[in-house]
Amino acid sequence: MxxxxxxxxxxxxxxxxxxxxxxxxxxxxxxxxxxxxxxxxxxxxxxxxxxxxGGHNAADVSFATGMIPHHRQAVQMAELVASRTRSAEVEKLAGEIKKAQDPEIKKLSGWLTSWGEQVPEEHGGMEHAGHSMGSMAGMMAPEEMDALEKASGKAFDTAFLKMMVKHHEGAVEMAKTEQAEGGYQPAKDMAGDIISSQSAEIARMNKLLGKG
CATH class of the missing domain: 1.10.287 (Helix Hairpins)
Known part of the structure; x- marks a missing residue:
């Protein structure tokens, strides 16, 4: 048991x-x-x-789409200088503007293409430079571009500097918007470079105008 x-x-x-x-x-x-x-x-x-x-958003697309024609117009203005200026300083500045902005146009265009967005068409001739973008920050109207093209000597230098100051101020404004609202870091980095370089050029141009 x-x-x-x-x-x-x-x-x-x-x-x-x-x-x-x-x-x-x-x-x-x-x-x-x-x-x-x-x-x-x-x-x-x-x-x-x-x-x-590294992803982009609508602000990045807007920045690239707006900055491309903005830069193109600045390059057009800079290309007028060599045959019209009397100032070595203005000629030097124009060369620097073209050298900086041509590569940025290519980079901005590449971003838009990679995002599946349309790259703004390039219009031929000064008379079209300001039409498509309307009153976008700092853009010159067609009649202003025509007047600049017809000027020479000291009158050209003064007009060029005044217009480019306004143009740069518009670019800085656009770049600040990109820094505040953009999501694509390379675009925000470019915006920072634009703010830095073009603010310095605005100071140089104001000095040449006797405002510095």
């Missing part, structure tokens, strides 16, 4: 141990599964962040 009770107790103990093992295994499995889900959950925001990193 005693031996039989002992066997029953042993069997019960073994069954209990087996049940406990099953429960622990189940808990462990749930824990592993939970950990796996947690791992996926944690990875998802990181992946999303990576996907968004």
């Amino acid at each position: 005693t031996a039989r009770r002992s066997l029953v107790r042993r069997a019960a103990a073994v069954a209990a141990a087996a049940t406990a093992a099953v429960v622990l295994a189940a808990c462990g499995g749930t824990g592993d599964s939970s950990a796996g889900h947690e791992g996926h959950d944690k990875a998802t925001p990181s992946a999303s962040a990576s996907a968004k990193k």
Whole structure:
């Protein structure tokens, strides 16, 4: 009788141990599964962040779309200088403007293409330079461009400097908007360079105008 009770107790103990093992295994499995889900959950925001990193938004598109014709007009103005100026300083400044803005036009165009956006068409001739962008910040009207093209000597230098100050101020305004609202870091970096370089050129031009 005693031996039989002992066997029953042993069997019960073994069954209990087996049940406990099953429960622990189940808990462990749930824990592993939970950990796996947690791992996926944690990875998802990181992946999303990576996907968004360097992504562009509407402000970036607006910046590139607006700055391309803006820069093109500045380059057109700079190209008039060599045959019309009497100032070595104005000629030097014009060369620097063209050297800086030509590569930026190419870079901005490349961004728009990579984003599946349309690159603004390039209009031929001074008379078209200001039409498509209307009253965009700092852009010269067609009649202003015509007047600049017909001027020469000191009158040209004065007109060029006054117009380019206004033009640069518009570019700085656009660049500040990009820095505040843009999402594409290379575009924001370019905006910072534009603010820095063109603000310095505005100071130089005002000095040449006797305002510095």
